[in-house]
Amino acid sequence: MVRGVAVWGKVVSTHPKILDLCRGIDTFFKESDSGVLQIPGEYETAIWYEGGKFYIFHPWPADLHGNKVGLREGGKACVLCFKEPMHMCDHFLENAGELKRKAFSVSDVQVFELKDLPESVSNFKRASVAAVAPNKWVMRGTIHEGDAQFPPERRNKQGTPVAIMALAMAHVREPEDWMPEDIDDALIRGDILYQQSLVSSEEGGGGEGRPEGRTEGGHENAEEEDSEAVQGLLAAADVLNRFKVSDFDCIQTEVAETAFYGSLQPDKDSGLLSLSGALEQMFKEHTHAVMTARYSSTAIWKHEGCYYYFDSHACDEFGYPSEDPRAAACLVRINGSVKDLASVIEANLAAGSDNSFNISPMEIIATKLDLLSGAPETKLESKAFEWIRPGAAAILMGPRGENTAIGKAATRAAIAEDDMAGRTLALPAAAMFVAAAGAVPPTQMHQDHMYNFLDIAGDQGDVTYSMFAACVRDIKKNELVVPRSIFFVLYHLKHDLMVTAEYCGCYDICTLTRIITLFAYTEAGAEYYLKHVKRTGCSEMTTQDLNMSFEFGANTCVIELKQPYEKPLKIPEAGEGGGEEEGGDKEGGEGEEEPEKEQPINEIKDVMTKFMNKPNSLALLVGDFHILGIWCDAGGKVVAFDPSPTLPKGVLTSHRITRGDELAKIRAREMLGEGAEIEEDENEEEGEGGPPEPVPLESAMALMVYSSPYEFTARLSQQGGLDNKRCKNPYKLYPVVVTNELTALFKDKADTGPGEEEGLGGDGEEGGEDISPLDDSSLGKYFIRMSKSIAAVRGRVAQHEGFFIEKPNRDNQDVGNAMMAIVVEHIESYDFWKPTLLDAILKYGDRLYTTSLPNASEPPLVRPEEVVTEFNVTQFTIRLEVEPGVVTGDLKAGDSGSVLNLKKGINAFLENYKYGILCTKRYCVALWRATDEKSMLLWEPHAVGPTGRGSPSGACALLMFSTVAELAETYKFNIEKSARPGSNK
Numbered sequence: 008m009v010r011g012v013a014v015w016g017k018v019v020s021t022h023p024k025i026l027d028l029c030r031g032i033d034t035f036f037k038e039s040d041s042g043v044l045q046i047p048g049e050y051e052t053a054i055w056y057e058g059g060k061f062y063i064f065h066p067w068p069a070d071l072h073g074n075k076v077g078l079r080e081g082g083k084a085c086v087l088c089f090k091e092p093m094h095m096c097d098h099f100l101e102n103a104g105e106l107k108r109k110a111f112s113v114s115d116v117q118v119f120e121l122k123d124l125p126e127s128v129s130n131f132k133r134a135s136v137a138a139v140a141p142n143k144w145v146m147r148g149t150i151h152e153g154d155a156q157f158p159p160e161r162r163n164k165q166g167t168p169v170a171i172m173a174l175a176m177a178h179v180r181e182p183e184d185w186m187p188e189d190i191d192d193a194l195i196r197g198d199i200l201y202q203q204s205l206v207s208s209e210e211g212g213g214g215e216g217r218p219e220g221r222t223e224g225g226h227e228n229a230e231e232e233d234s235e236a237v238q239g240l241l242a243a244a245d246v247l248n249r250f251k252v253s254d255f256d257c258i259q260t261e262v263a264e265t266a267f268y269g270s271l272q273p274d275k276d277s278g279l280l281s282l283s284g285a286l287e288q289m290f291k292e293h294t295h296a297v298m299t300a301r302y303s304s305t306a307i308w309k310h311e312g313c314y315y316y317f318d319s320h321a322c323d324e325f326g327y328p329s330e331d332p333r334a335a336a337c338l339v340r341i342n343g344s345v346k347d348l349a350s351v352i353e354a355n356l357a358a359g360s361d362n363s364f365n366i367s368p369m370e371i372i373a374t375k376l377d378l379l380s381g382a383p384e385t386k387l388e389s390k391a392f393e394w395i396r397p398g399a400a401a402i403l404m405g406p407r408g409e410n411t412a413i414g415k416a417a418t419r420a421a422i423a424e425d426d427m428a429g430r431t432l433a434l435p436a437a438a439m440f441v442a443a444a445g446a447v448p449p450t451q452m453h454q455d456h457m458y459n460f461l462d463i464a465g466d467q468g469d470v471t472y473s474m475f476a477a478c479v480r481d482i483k484k485n486e487l488v489v490p491r492s493i494f495f496v497l498y499h500l501k502h503d504l505m506v507t508a509e510y511c512g513c514y515d516i517c518t519l520t521r522i523i524t525l526f527a528y529t530e531a532g533a534e535y536y537l538k539h540v541k542r543t544g545c546s547e548m549t550t551q552d553l554n555m556s557f558e559f560g561a562n563t564c565v566i567e568l569k570q571p572y573e574k575p576l577k578i579p580e581a582g583e584g585g586g587e588e589e590g591g592d593k594e595g596g597e598g599e600e601e602p603e604k605e606q607p608i609n610e611i612k613d614v615m616t617k618f619m620n621k622p623n624s625l626a627l628l629v630g631d632f633h634i635l636g637i638w639c640d641a642g643g644k645v646v647a648f649d650p651s652p653t654l655p656k657g658v659l660t661s662h663r664i665t666r667g668d669e670l671a672k673i674r675a676r677e678m679l680g681e682g683a684e685i686e687e688d689e690n691e692e693e694g695e696g697g698p699p700e701p702v703p704l705e706s707a708m709a710l711m712v713y714s715s716p717y718e719f720t721a722r723l724s725q726q727g728g729l730d731n732k733r734c735k736n737p738y739k740l741y742p743v744v745v746t747n748e749l750t751a752l753f754k755d756k757a758d759t760g761p762g763e764e765e766g767l768g769g770d771g772e773e774g775g776e777d778i779s780p781l782d783d784s785s786l787g788k789y790f791i792r793m794s795k796s797i798a799a800v801r802g803r804v805a806q807h808e809g810f811f812i813e814k815p816n817r818d819n820q821d822v823g824n825a826m827m828a829i830v831v832e833h834i835e836s837y838d839f840w841k842p843t844l845l846d847a848i849l850k851y852g853d854r855l856y857t858t859s860l861p862n863a864s865e866p867p868l869v870r871p872e873e874v875v876t877e878f879n880v881t882q883f884t885i886r887l888e889v890e891p892g893v894v895t896g897d898l899k900a901g902d903s904g905s906v907l908n909l910k911k912g913i914n915a916f917l918e919n920y921k922y923g924i925l926c927t928k929r930y931c932v933a934l935w936r937a938t939d940e941k942s943m944l945l946w947e948p949h950a951v952g953p954t955g956r957g958s959p960s961g962a963c964a965l966l967m968f969s970t971v972a973e974l975a976e977t978y979k980f981n982i983e984k985s986a987r988p989g990s991n992k
Contacts, residue, residue, distance in 0.1 A: 169197030
């Protein structure tokens, strides 16, 4: 395949800008391996490089030494080889000396052996697919992202959404079965996804991502063409993470935590990955990714041993960039190695001087839509779950016996045996579930609970040896290996469950841990109930009594219930009275705004759809027949915990239904007056004389998962055995806010004596009573309040972890990470920082450290003034101005004297500056003022716990402090715990 003239010039040239033959051949072999050397009208011969030697085909008669002779002298055509291209040039000039004033050209020629192409069993064998190289096929559509059918403002900007759409379609339809129409479909749907992502960002004010922020600023000093090229581009994290490929499919995407970056032409000593090296590492852990370089994004993935490359730009029939009007987007299949894929990617990149690239792995979940509820089908996380309705609702029953709100916990709380419906303990037990779900979403409870409880509990504990030994003994009888961490979970949840051999033999380890956790909620609810009885002397408990703080392991939780929404559980399709219940929302905080909404709120599912549209939404549902703790994610998935006796498939016991009917009658009498008579069913009158039925032995508490609020209310009514009349009974949905703090921090510092405040500088006025609380308006969307004066948003990794190169990077990137946090604050305000962004800051900070390391005077230490001042972050060009050492002091200095202590140093700095890097003993963090100009933000790239103090199992965090004293105390604690060498300055 001839790709055009690569080099041209004169055979002999003295002009510095015109190549002579020798320089031309040498230049040609630096870029290509084979070509045709031409002197127009005179000679045309082949030259190529193979096996370390340079070859030329001698088309004219030559002797045994390759020198030109006449035909009568017995000359023959031949092939000559040389070790250097200059020797080839000299030999050519000796045999064509009379042509020194002629022009020459060398055309690039690529040769492929098509006979070894493997047989394809898919559409890549059809006429719409071209085999263009060994182990390489190309399928093209009919349009590309710059096609005239797309609006001008969106052309050539949809690369990232189109790439994500192609990855999603590869999950719905096997890539071997693609047709050219599928490539066009990916472009059209990707363009729609691009538009929806921009609209969502504008309406949400930033929310999950702020695509519009990438069209502003950051390029004021760049070249005009580069500034125009990045206008409107989106990063992978800015694209909507939920969309449809067809009417029956739902796609959920997530940008993986680990991104891979490097240089297309890395220097040997730079430490940056090459493209093939990054691809090789990426495909070890992931299969799908979006690759971005030179302001363009493409999709790459691996399927059944083959690599696929989707390029939405204009390509020719060979899959290379083209400006031909017939050019179109293409899908390339490579049946080779990662290096072959890297070669294809590099060949398709636009020209430019920016050699950096970024590979963002994508986790994609493709599910079918449930036609009844219109929500994605639910997938079971454990075999112990049983389907209530396949794909839409599932239930995990606890172990039978002493497990529900009427069993062992009720006996311990001295609750009367006539409470067979389990309503007395149901409310506090459901509240405990909500409190735990506020810190740990219950979707993967058996994993997250063990990690989080161990992380926050530390080494506290006095679990008795007898209980520990009994658990081990019972489990060993059934040869079930249980991690030791489960026993710590048992203790930190503070219950005395004895894991019997009967239960252990029936469940796998994940299911066992789930059941242990569910039982813990009931036990914790019993403790909460006993505390309530002791305080008030009342044996009944209402939602108004859920105002006490309580200890949950090493945490202290406070539950705050918002104004409830009162609606019917479910209005039957042919039922009446929907309009009457609308007035019941007067208690709700947003009742006055609802008439302005397009869709009326008539029942509980409508309230949940409106209210539970944020990540980790929490609520309590209280009604005549149910008291449930509820957790919901932003996608509408509902997890409900029912501590009362429940039969398999979610069926309510007769005692619960009977008790619910009694509560409905009591409410009716209160509404109609004391003397009113209520009609009673004949069946109820007949059953009054007999003894009460025992609670079924197979009843248990239950953890239920639903695909949507519609499915939630539908299953509660249908599976629960509630008729249309009972479904209309009013239920109250209480939005819940959980304040989760470490117990040690919950105790106010007001009790601390002056002698114990040396860590704050010894000032008595710095006691806990004078600590001002954080202003809620200054907190970011994803911040969690740890105490009244501390809030934090935590990442998932820290700079010392194995995600980073061991030497010299790992745990030495303090300055790079601190500088990158300040840079990102200028791009994206901390108000919108979330865990994934914190992890990304570490990755880009690690990259900044690597590029700055050559400037280090004492490697591996990089000082703030040694960081490179110009670099790129995604589509932004960054220029830094660093003023080193503006405030200095000593960590051990006192309040008096000329040397500043830490607290005074921070105050002095913040009086004149806004952004800074605080360093002591090579331990560096970033700090700056919050939006309220009162609170301080501390960026910790090291492993820290929820309140910013060092923790081996912690992660990076962005912390907000209301006082400089607490910030200084936290920093000093981390310095001492890190045990890094150096002075205290």
